[in-house]
Amino acid sequence: MAATPLQQVTGSEVLVVASAALVAGSLFGYVASRVRLPREIGYIAAGFLIGPMGVNLFGSIDIAASMSPVTTYALGFMAAMLGAHLRFQRIADILPRALVIATVEGLAALCLTLLVSRAMGVDWVISTALGAVAIATSPATILVLIQEHKARGSFTRLLLAVVAIDVVLCLLVFAAAFAVLEQMPQGAFSAATVTAALGTLGLSVLLGCLGAETSRRLLDRDIPDMSVAAVLLVVVGISEAFNLNMILAGLTYGVYIANISDDLAHRFRVAEVLTMPLYASFFVVAGAALHMDAVMEAGLLAAVFMVARIAGKTVGALAGATLTGRPVAEAVRLGIALAPHSGISVALVLMLEGRHDLLPVHSAEFIGTVVLGAVTLNELIGPLLTEWALKSSGETGLDRPLIKLSHIIVGMPGGEKHKVLERIARIYARRNRLTESATRELVEALFRREEEGSTAIGHGVAVPHAWVSSGRAVKVVLAVCREPVDFETPDGEPVRLIFLVVAPKSHHTHYLEALAGIASFARSRANRERLLAAQDRVEAWMIITEINAAHFDDLLDLSGSA
Numbered sequence: 001m002a003a004t005p006l007q008q009v010t011g012s013e014v015l016v017v018a019s020a021a022l023v024a025g026s027l028f029g030y031v032a033s034r035v036r037l038p039r040e041i042g043y044i045a046a047g048f049l050i051g052p053m054g055v056n057l058f059g060s061i062d063i064a065a066s067m068s069p070v071t072t073y074a075l076g077f078m079a080a081m082l083g084a085h086l087r088f089q090r091i092a093d094i095l096p097r098a099l100v101i102a103t104v105e106g107l108a109a110l111c112l113t114l115l116v117s118r119a120m121g122v123d124w125v126i127s128t129a130l131g132a133v134a135i136a137t138s139p140a141t142i143l144v145l146i147q148e149h150k151a152r153g154s155f156t157r158l159l160l161a162v163v164a165i166d167v168v169l170c171l172l173v174f175a176a177a178f179a180v181l182e183q184m185p186q187g188a189f190s191a192a193t194v195t196a197a198l199g200t201l202g203l204s205v206l207l208g209c210l211g212a213e214t215s216r217r218l219l220d221r222d223i224p225d226m227s228v229a230a231v232l233l234v235v236v237g238i239s240e241a242f243n244l245n246m247i248l249a250g251l252t253y254g255v256y257i258a259n260i261s262d263d264l265a266h267r268f269r270v271a272e273v274l275t276m277p278l279y280a281s282f283f284v285v286a287g288a289a290l291h292m293d294a295v296m297e298a299g300l301l302a303a304v305f306m307v308a309r310i311a312g313k314t315v316g317a318l319a320g321a322t323l324t325g326r327p328v329a330e331a332v333r334l335g336i337a338l339a340p341h342s343g344i345s346v347a348l349v350l351m352l353e354g355r356h357d358l359l360p361v362h363s364a365e366f367i368g369t370v371v372l373g374a375v376t377l378n379e380l381i382g383p384l385l386t387e388w389a390l391k392s393s394g395e396t397g398l399d400r401p402l403i404k405l406s407h408i409i410v411g412m413p414g415g416e417k418h419k420v421l422e423r424i425a426r427i428y429a430r431r432n433r434l435t436e437s438a439t440r441e442l443v444e445a446l447f448r449r450e451e452e453g454s455t456a457i458g459h460g461v462a463v464p465h466a467w468v469s470s471g472r473a474v475k476v477v478l479a480v481c482r483e484p485v486d487f488e489t490p491d492g493e494p495v496r497l498i499f500l501v502v503a504p505k506s507h508h509t510h511y512l513e514a515l516a517g518i519a520s521f522a523r524s525r526a527n528r529e530r531l532l533a534a535q536d537r538v539e540a541w542m543i544i545t546e547i548n549a550a551h552f553d554d555l556l557d558l559s560g561s562a
Contacts, residue, residue, distance in 0.1 A: 025284040047287020076236030076250035083254025098161035101320030106135040106169045108316025116308040133345035134309040136170035137163045141340035153395035175248040204245040208252025211235035302373025313338045337389035340382035407477045408537040414483030428477045456487035461522040465501035474503045474510045
């Protein structure tokens with residue numbers, strides 16, 4: 001008996017499919033997290049249950065094709081969000097090294113997965129698609145593991161830089177391959193095809209730059225922050241209307257925004273609230289689009305694909321590290337740490353599944369099944385490998401929050417500098433149970449430092465700091481003052497934000513990192529204004545927690561020493 005042909009739905013029916021995917025994904029994602037499994041596995045299980053291999057909630061609807069418009073816009077947004085994490089200023093000192101390693105290990109993963117796929121009888125188009133998505137590493141998984149294990153150091157920093165570049169390279173390679181595929185009439189390949197594809201990519205980059213510059217001008221005129229999302233939506237819409245590459249346009253938009261200014265990058269984050277439900281829906285729809293014949297055919301290849309990808313990244317990291325003069329042991333750890341596979345791969349393949357004009361239905365389903373299977377396996381195995389690499393690097397258990405809730409003072413009276421400093425120092429002493437002699441030592445050290453020169457750094461911020469003879473970590477006290485404190489300032493702006501840094505003499509490197517993080521914070525007018533407007537220490541702590549990734553936590557802003 002012939003199978004019922006699948007139908008593509010439009011209009012309000014697409015919203016029904018999308019809503020069902022989000023509801024099911026939210027429920028199963030929560031259940032997965034409660035039993036300590038990755039949420040992505042819950043999303044896939046939800047799609048599997050409501051799809052044709054489960055209760056078949058959608059009947060004869062072609063889920064991937066019907067969700068294609070949503071997938072298109074969602075990918076544009078996600079590409080922009082991922083691009084916004086590539087802040088060149090943060091990794092300027094290690095950018096050449098990270099770029100070499102990321103490029104070599106990415107190409108090694110691409111080539112090895114492509115060759116393995118070809119060896120298993122897969123055609124060139126499918127093998128190339130699998131190779132392209134093999135480049136990406138999951139930034140979310142690696143960040144969670146780094147935070148969970150409190151890792152910090154040169155290896156951790158290099159890992160984060162390589163991961164950020166990895167995702168961008170994956171999007172670039174996929175965008176280029178997609179552009180070529182769109183220009184190939186009936187599988188023909190020629191110089192004209194490549195020229196047309198390059199033209200499409202160039203126009204996409206230009207569109208992304210124009211969109212980002214438009215957002216900058218709007219935000220400079222105090223237009224609401226949500227205008228960022230509106231302009232990005234227009235950029236993706238124009239890309240779709242004129243057959244440009246929305247992935248590259250979105251990626252360019254994000255990278256441009258992130259590197260213009262700290263203020264603009266912070267305000268851009270308002271659009272990030274849109275990405276999580278979109279991310280979840282990708283996995284649900286991918287799970288619902290699974291078909292038994294594709295699962296049977298691609299099951300073994302998914303496992304082989306995962307192994308080939310990890311092997312390629314390890315060998316590539318070793319080669320890249322050799323070129324940049326890094327130790328062999330570090331290179332091996334780096335390649336293994338890159339095992340977690342990015343969920344953006346599922347989104348990219350889902351877009352292919354919805355484009356029957358580019359790939360035969362069976363080929364698209366085959367690619368989707370392989371990638372989904374590999375990502376699912378990787379969700380279980382990848383974090384274990386990254387955890388091993390972090391622990392073997394000796395950099396775990398080193399990162400601690402610089403500013404705790406108990407070390408924040410809001411409403412501190414201003415006035416004479418020495419009186420304010422002594423008041424802050426004594427509050428620190430009480431919170432840390434210092435003896436009176438240790439307290440006096442701290443106060444005198446602060447006064448001596450001020451006699452050498454004012455610790456005001458401008459923008460209404462001062463960073464008094466002192467060495468102490470004992471202690472286990474660098475600590476910072478934040479005082480938000482009601483009135484100005486009489487520091488001598490380089491720009492004449494009255495000081496109302498004081499970051500008191502206390503460092504044991506054995507923690508010189510972390511001490512310098514703390515000063516660098518605070519200086520980075522002080523450059524952002526938006527952050528200073530938000531702290532000054534805080535009503536109590538809880539609100540101030542929440543503000544610091546929110547901007548932690550961008551300024552205070554050198555694991556996320558990559559501001560530490562390599």
